[in-house]
Amino acid sequence: MDTNKAITVETMVKAPIEKVWKHWNNPDSINQWCSASPDWETVNAQNDLRVGGEFSSRMQAKDGSMGFDFGGIYTDVIPNQFIAYRMADGRKVEIAFREENGLTHIRETFEKEDQNPEDLQRGGWQAILESFRDFTENN
Incomplete structure (x- = not known):
């Protein structure tokens, strides 16, 4: 990944890594947390978490005024540690999970x-990450 073209967002989740991993990858959970603001939602999340597996979801305004499909193909998966994928438009994403004293750091x-x-x-991706943190800590 070209770090000159990359943006990084991070958070700490008050939960063990196994719970974080489960909520990050379970389609029912994804539908609950994957939005950047309360007036948006994610529907119909699908996730085949394996190298070469595909994921997709529909992100849309709750009032139906706009929306888009988000998806890609996994290029690397190390359970409870790392996920890499290529989005449908070709851009790369890497997510690292690290447990620290009962908390989980996500980068x-x-x-x-x-x-x-x-x-x-940056703000949109950070907001989604914070939505994930809040969902996971409360469920």
């Missing part, structure tokens, strides 16, 4: 796109 690095400002991209 997500993605190649930025050219249509939106970097701060908007």
Whole structure:
């Protein structure tokens, strides 16, 4: 991954890594946490978590005014440690999971796109990561 074209977001989750891994990868959980704001939702998440496996979900405004499909193909999977994938548009994403004293650190690095400002991209991905953290800590 070209780090000059990459953005990294991080969070700490007050949960053991096994619980974090489960919620990160379970389609029913993904439908609950994968949104950048309360007025958006993810529906119809599918996840084949293996190298060469595909994932997809529909992200949309709750009022139906806009939405988009998000998906890709896994290029590396190490259970409870690491996921890498290539999005449908070709950009790469890497996610590292590390347990630290009963907490789980998540570091997500993605190649930025050219249509939106970097701060908007960073903010959106960080908001989704924080939504994941809140969901996992409360479920």
